[in-house]
Amino acid sequence: MSGMKENVLKSFVRDTYKNTSAIPYIITGQAFMFILLHIFELLTFDDIISTDLFKWTYEHLSLPSSIYAFIRQPWSLLTHPFIYQGIFNILFDCLWLYWVGNIFLNFLNNRQLLTVFFGAITLGGLLYIGASSVPYFSDATKYWNTTTFGLAALISSVMILVPHLQVRMFLLGDIKLKTIAFLYLALQFIFLFLDNPISAIVYVFAAGFGALFIWQLQKGNDWSKFFKKSRRPKHLKIVQGKNAGRHSSSNRKHPTDLPNQDLIDQILDKISVSGYESLNSQEKEVLFKASKQDQ
Incomplete structure (x- = not known):
């Protein structure tokens, strides 16, 4: 029985990570950081350690809303997409990333997916920090994390790439993917605007980045080629x-x-x-x- 479980585990790991898709690695990083953060929270809550590791890790890996704070922790531009607090939030984002990301990879390649996803996260993070310095928004902004900006770009890019693709929904029948994508983007914008207005504005730019990438690709301009490794003859x-x-x-x-x-x-x-x-x-x-x- 133990040998069977070991073989199942090995086959699962092999099948999950054997391809060139970056999606399993991104989801694994998010899950790992989520578990680690809540272990720190449990240790602090039980007074096992005197230092609040949860708060320290969360603040130092999340994207701050101040340019001066960002200068002290520039790595947060890369780490903030992997920081989650709520279990439903991370489950929801991982499911969307897995579903939409694999649709994207059915038509385009892994390098293009990474360009859209992390390009939107980087652009959104920089815009968020810059807009947070505006006095009108300075009191309303807070630490920012999750892959929200990257998901917005992926969903909008797929919506433009295959606008007539249909998805069979339980009890609802066949629905065009662009309809689902538009509803998701609109609802997410409303939720963000009610909680953090500046993030909602940046969200629009992130979604626009994904759509612009596909429009340029259809014209023959592949922005992801900037990251393509030059092969020696x-x-x-x-x-x-x-x-x-x-x-x-x-x-x-x-x-x-x-x-x-x-x-x-x-x-x-x-x-x-x-x-x-x-x-x-x-x-x-x-x-x-x-x-x-x-x-």
Whole structure:
């Protein structure tokens, strides 16, 4: 029985982390920090330790609402998306990230997902700090955390990328993804505005960033290429002997095997107009090869 449990655990870890998707790693980081924070809270509550580790960790890893405080802890721009207090908040965000993120990866690659997600988090964090310095908002702002800005960008990007994609909802039937996305963004904006007005304003910019990324991508401008690693050209290996021709022909890819950028742009345009379902099998294969090539 213990061997079976061990095999199940190993297969779960292997299946979860074997692909190139960053989503499992992001969710794991969020879950780890959530558990760690509440362990600190429990230790402080039971007077096991004299220092309030929960408060110290929360304040030093969350994004402050002051430029001067941010200068003292610049790492908070990277750590604040992984800080959560409420169990329902983290569950809700993780489910949305998993669902929308995997829809995104069905059409585009991991590098583009990270650019949209963390680009919006970085942009939103900087805007939040800057706007918090305005006297009108200074009293209403507070520590900021969670992946709210990144989710806004991902959801808006998918809404623009596949506007006609339909999702089967329990008891409701088929509903267009853009309808669900619009309702989510609108409700989230209202909740943020009632709790923290400046975050609601920044939320709009974060969602706009995701939509702008897709619009530029459809025009042939892939912002994620800025983060693409430059590959060194491989040196030709001269092989002499009777196996030379066979060796070179088997290892060399023909140019027609690689997706053409103009064709990819046409396919993305077709998706934006008619949805993913309108693609034929050959176009889906081209899109799949392109995503694998860019990873």
